[in-house]
Amino acid sequence: MKAIRFSQAGGPEVLEFVDVDLAPPGPGEARVRHTVIGVNFIDTYHRSGLYRLPLPSGLGTEAAGVVEAVGAGVTGLKAGDRVAYAGALGAYAEAANVAADRLVSLPAGVSDETAAAALLKGMTAQYLLKRTYAVQPGQTILFHAAAGGVGLIAGQWARHLGATVIGSVGDDGKIPLAQANGYAHVLNTRGGDWVRQVRDLTGGEGVPVVYDSIGRDTFAGSIDCLAVRGLMVSFGNASGAVPPVDPGLLSARGSLYLTRPTLASYTRNGRELRETADDLFAAIAAGVVNIAVNQRFPLSEARAAHEALHSRATTGATVLIP
Ligand SMILES: NC(=O)c1ccc[n+]([C@@H]2O[C@H](COP(=O)([O-])OP(=O)(O)OC[C@H]3O[C@@H](n4cnc5c(N)ncnc54)[C@H](OP(=O)(O)O)[C@@H]3O)[C@@H](O)[C@H]2O)c1
Known part of the structure; x- marks a missing residue:
C-alpha cells in the first residue's frame, strides 16, 4: 500500500509518499482501510521533531474507514464495520492496523469525512470545555486559534453551554468565520493589545479560564487575561514550546491554576473513549456543532497540507484522501 513516511525530522519536505507492506492485523488489532484521514497540528510537531518519534516513522493519528480484517481475540468488530480512530500513529496511509479498543464505531448519521475531521478535534473540545474546566452559563472565556x-468546534460548543466566548485569530480575514461559529468577540493576536481588550471586555476582572494552544507567543499574555484563581489551560504549542514556568508567577497573578492536558489522558480506557466520542456524535447529530472541512488534499500531497497548516493559511479541519 501507499503511505507517508519520514526518516528525519524537518519541514514538510521530509515527507515521502512511498510503497510499504502492511502485515495482517496482530492479536487485538483490526485492519482499517482508510477512506478519509484527519490532519492535526500534532502531526507537524511529530514531523518537526518538537515531539520526538523513533525514525523512520509513519505520521498522522486520525482516520475513518472500514474494518477489513481482525486479529486474534478481537470481539465486537467485524469486516465491513465503519470506524474511526484518533491517537494511533501511522494514519497517513491507505490502511493501518489499529488496537481494536481504540476504534470508535461510526453512527449512520456521521459521514467518514466528518469523523476524520472531527474525532480528534471534537473530543478535544469536549474534554476541554466539560472536564478540564466545566464551562458554566454566563461565563466569559477566552479560546485561542x-x-x-479545534477552535471552530469549541466556539460553537462553548456558546451552546451558555458562555460568552472571546476568540483569537492571527488574521482579520478569519474574524467573520469565528463570529459565525460561536465567538461573541474576536481579537487579533498579531495586531493590537489583545490582553487589554480581554480586560476591557470583562470589566477589568479577567476571564475564569483561558484555552491556549498557541504556546510560546501567547502564554504570558494569556496569564495576564485571567481573573483571580483562574485556570490557564495550555493545550498546544503552534508557535513553539512554552518555556519553563516559575510557580511564583501563579501566586503573583492571584492564585492561578495551570494545567497541560492531553486527549490521551482524557480517553484513557475504552469507556472514557466511548463516552467522549458519544458526546461528540450527539452534539453533531443535534446540530450543536457543525464540522467544517475547509481543505482537502490527496494523501500523496501531505506536504502541501502541512505547508498550509504551518503557514496559518487553513481554517477549520483539513483532511487527506487516500
Ligand atoms: N492537548 C490536546 O489534547 C490537543 C488536542 C488537539 C489539538 N491540540 C492543539 O490545539 C491546537 C489546534 O489544533 P488544530 O489541529 O485544530 O490546528 P489549527 O487550530 O487548525 O491550526 C493551528 C492554528 O494556530 C494558530 N497559530 C498561532 N501561531 C502560530 C504559528 N506560529 N504557527 C502556526 N500556527 C499558529 C493559527 O491560527 P491563527 O493564525 O488564526 O492564529 C493556526 O491556524 C494545536 O496547537 C494543537 O497542538 C491539543
Whole structure:
C-alpha cells in the first residue's frame, strides 16, 4: 500500500509518499482501510521533531474507514464495520492496523469525512470545555486559534453551554468565520493589545479560564487575561514550546491554576473513549456543532497540507484522501 513516511525530522519536505507492506492485523488489532484521514497540528510537531518519534516513522493519528480484517481475540468488530480512530500513529496511509479498543464505531448519521475531521478535534473540545474546566452559563472565556480545527468546534460548543466566548485569530480575514461559529468577540493576536481588550471586555476582572494552544507567543499574555484563581489551560504549542514556568508567577497573578492536558489522558480506557466520542456524535447529530472541512488534499500531497497548516493559511479541519 501507499503511505507517508519520514526518516528525519524537518519541514514538510521530509515527507515521502512511498510503497510499504502492511502485515495482517496482530492479536487485538483490526485492519482499517482508510477512506478519509484527519490532519492535526500534532502531526507537524511529530514531523518537526518538537515531539520526538523513533525514525523512520509513519505520521498522522486520525482516520475513518472500514474494518477489513481482525486479529486474534478481537470481539465486537467485524469486516465491513465503519470506524474511526484518533491517537494511533501511522494514519497517513491507505490502511493501518489499529488496537481494536481504540476504534470508535461510526453512527449512520456521521459521514467518514466528518469523523476524520472531527474525532480528534471534537473530543478535544469536549474534554476541554466539560472536564478540564466545566464551562458554566454566563461565563466569559477566552479560546485561542478560534478559526482553526479545534477552535471552530469549541466556539460553537462553548456558546451552546451558555458562555460568552472571546476568540483569537492571527488574521482579520478569519474574524467573520469565528463570529459565525460561536465567538461573541474576536481579537487579533498579531495586531493590537489583545490582553487589554480581554480586560476591557470583562470589566477589568479577567476571564475564569483561558484555552491556549498557541504556546510560546501567547502564554504570558494569556496569564495576564485571567481573573483571580483562574485556570490557564495550555493545550498546544503552534508557535513553539512554552518555556519553563516559575510557580511564583501563579501566586503573583492571584492564585492561578495551570494545567497541560492531553486527549490521551482524557480517553484513557475504552469507556472514557466511548463516552467522549458519544458526546461528540450527539452534539453533531443535534446540530450543536457543525464540522467544517475547509481543505482537502490527496494523501500523496501531505506536504502541501502541512505547508498550509504551518503557514496559518487553513481554517477549520483539513483532511487527506487516500
Ligand atoms: N492537548 C490536546 O489534547 C490537543 C488536542 C488537539 C489539538 N491540540 C492543539 O490545539 C491546537 C489546534 O489544533 P488544530 O489541529 O485544530 O490546528 P489549527 O487550530 O487548525 O491550526 C493551528 C492554528 O494556530 C494558530 N497559530 C498561532 N501561531 C502560530 C504559528 N506560529 N504557527 C502556526 N500556527 C499558529 C493559527 O491560527 P491563527 O493564525 O488564526 O492564529 C493556526 O491556524 C494545536 O496547537 C494543537 O497542538 C491539543
